[in-house]
Amino acid sequence: MSRQLPADCLSEIFEYLDDDRITLRSCLLVNHTYCEVSVRILWRNVLNFQYIRHKLFLKYVPLSIISTLIACLPNESKDLLHKNGIYISTPTSKPPLFNYPSFCKYLSVDKIDQIIEQVLQKQPQSITSGSFxxxxxLLSQEILKMFMKQISSLKSLNYCSFGSVYSKKVQSIMFTYLPEAKNCLIDLKEFNCSSDIYSEFFFQISQICHNIQFLTIDLEEVISDGLTDLISLQNNLKSISLHSWDRDGTGIITSSLAKSSLTLTKLKIEAYYTPLSFISMFINLQELILSLESEDSFDDFNQLQYVIFPKLKILKLLCTISRVEMLIKFLETNGKNLMEFSVNYYHDNLLNLAIAEFCPNLKKLSIIFMKNELETLKLILNKCQYLENFNICGDRYLNSEEFLKILVKYLPKNFYELEINFYITYEGLEEFFINWKNRIPQKSLSLIITNYKNVNLNTLIEKYIKLGVIKKFKLK
Incomplete structure (x- = not known):
């Protein structure tokens, strides 16, 4: 007699398949228990499908989602759609097997808008622009109303317009005023929004949501009333990402972050220009990411170079650093605790030397080397004995064969992931694999190579995968 795993065990196993949608869909066909467990995971974030350039995929997936949602609508909503000439076929004439909307925990308002527009555009009837x-x-309104009624506790809400008029029609739907919205949104943990959403939305959600932990804001030309209130009313804000290409975008809301000065552990800023001095109030930061377009922005770093962030583990500077001496001083103050450090613009050898001197506990490092810095490379690898992941960029004059020899000889024993972003020869790469195979102890590599063109590369990689030298490989 065959025995079947209980549903809770299956659920724990299927969680590992969260990113493997094909396998999860196969589980739908095994039996009722498998179907019930897998469908909950598939619909938990059903709108987070990746568009790929395949006509059948682009046609099928949005229509499949919308038709299933329409099948779940209450009769009064279906009647309203029919009265307005909206007829979209459902998967079956019978009632749905599951209450699919109730499984959703991640909701994207703008993605709903996009797939509805795509589905309606492909409908056979000819309609005018206004009626479209x-x-x-109308269809967005009824679907959002259903989500508010059926989702018992939404975890993530995405409501971004990305500076376009694409989602403006959805933004006028007042779904937060529904009585059921409070139960649906009260435990919201993650919220992504544009600053120009209508003010009434921010006023309403500020009354409901006080426990948002992860907040992402696209700061547009318009900053709606109520956004600063929403920020200041949060009790345990842990992460905030600010995206602004307006010179004064972030400055408008930074004062509202004062309440979160002790709870915030991650801060990400992508902007043309923004003052940086306000960052000093977040003394419990564990992760800081700066991506600034204007070189003048980094001049404001002079107020941060002496600030101690005792819990800072990750520092990523995806911008031009106009005064490298300020960053070196910052590393002198905070480098010992860093476990990950990234810069994607070359400055000078002084910065790489400072990494070796002040950042001994790094596990992940992404930096740039020039042709005359091979001795500095040795120094970094000798000092950073906990290094596990190394992303290396180099100029075209870098001696790749010599560089790879140094890596094999000096990389610490626990190292396992390498990303190479400079020109390497086929011969140099093969010699690197041979030398790595002879390392004691030998640990299989996860390898990423950028812009490498050689017809024999796949054969070389397959050979060293079989020999256990390479565990994973990716060509960018």
Whole structure:
């Protein structure tokens, strides 16, 4: 007699398949228990499918999602759609097997808008521009109303317009005013939004949501009333990402972050220009990411170079550093605790030397080397004995064969992941694999190579995968 794993065990196993949608869909066909467990995971974030350039995929997936949601709508909503000439076939004439909307924990308002527009555009009936916009609004309204009623506790809400008019019709739907919205949104943990959403939305959600932990804001030209209130009313904000290409974008809301000065552990800023001095109040930061377009922005770093962030583990500077001496001083103050450090613009050898001197506990490092810095490379690898992941960029004059020889000889024993972003020869790469195979102890590599063109590369990689030298390989 065959025995079947209980549903809770299957659920724990299927969680490992969260990114493997093909396998999860196969589980739908095994039996009722497998189907019930896998469908909950598939629909938990059903709108987070990746668009790929395949006509059948682009046609099928949005229509499949919308038709299933329409099948789950209450009769009054279906009648309203029919009265307005909206007829979209459902998977079956029978009631749905599951209450699919109730499984959703991640909701994207703008993605709903996009797939509804795509589905309506492919409908056979000919409709005018005005009636098309109204139909899109009507269908979005009924689906959002259903989500508010059926989702018991939403975890993530995405409501971004990305500076376009693409989602403006959805933004006028007042779904937060529904009585059921409070139960649905009260435990919201993650919120992504544009600053120009209508003010009433921010006022309403500020009354409901006080426990948002992860907040991402796209700061547009318009900053709606209520956004600063939403920020200041959060009780345990842990992470905030600010995206602004307006010179004064971030400055408008930084004062509202004062309440979160002790709880915030991650800060990411992508902007053309923004003052950086306000960062000093977040003394419990564990991760800081700066991506600034204007070189003048980093001049404001002079107020941060002496600030101690005792818990800072990750520092990523995806911008031009106008005054490298300020960053070196910052590393002198905070480098000992860093476990990950990234810079993607070359400055000078002084910075790489400072990494060796002040950052001994790094596990992940992403930096740039020039042709005359091979001795500095040796120094870093000798000092950073906990290094596990190394992302290396180099100029075209870098001696790749010599560089790879140094890596084999000096990389610490626990190292396992290498990303190479400079020109390497086939012969140099093969010699590197041979030398790595002879390392004691030998640990299989996860290898990423950028812009490498050689017809024999796949054969070489397959050979050293079989020999256990390479565990994973990716060509960018």
């Amino acid at each position: 916009n109204y139909n899109k609004y």
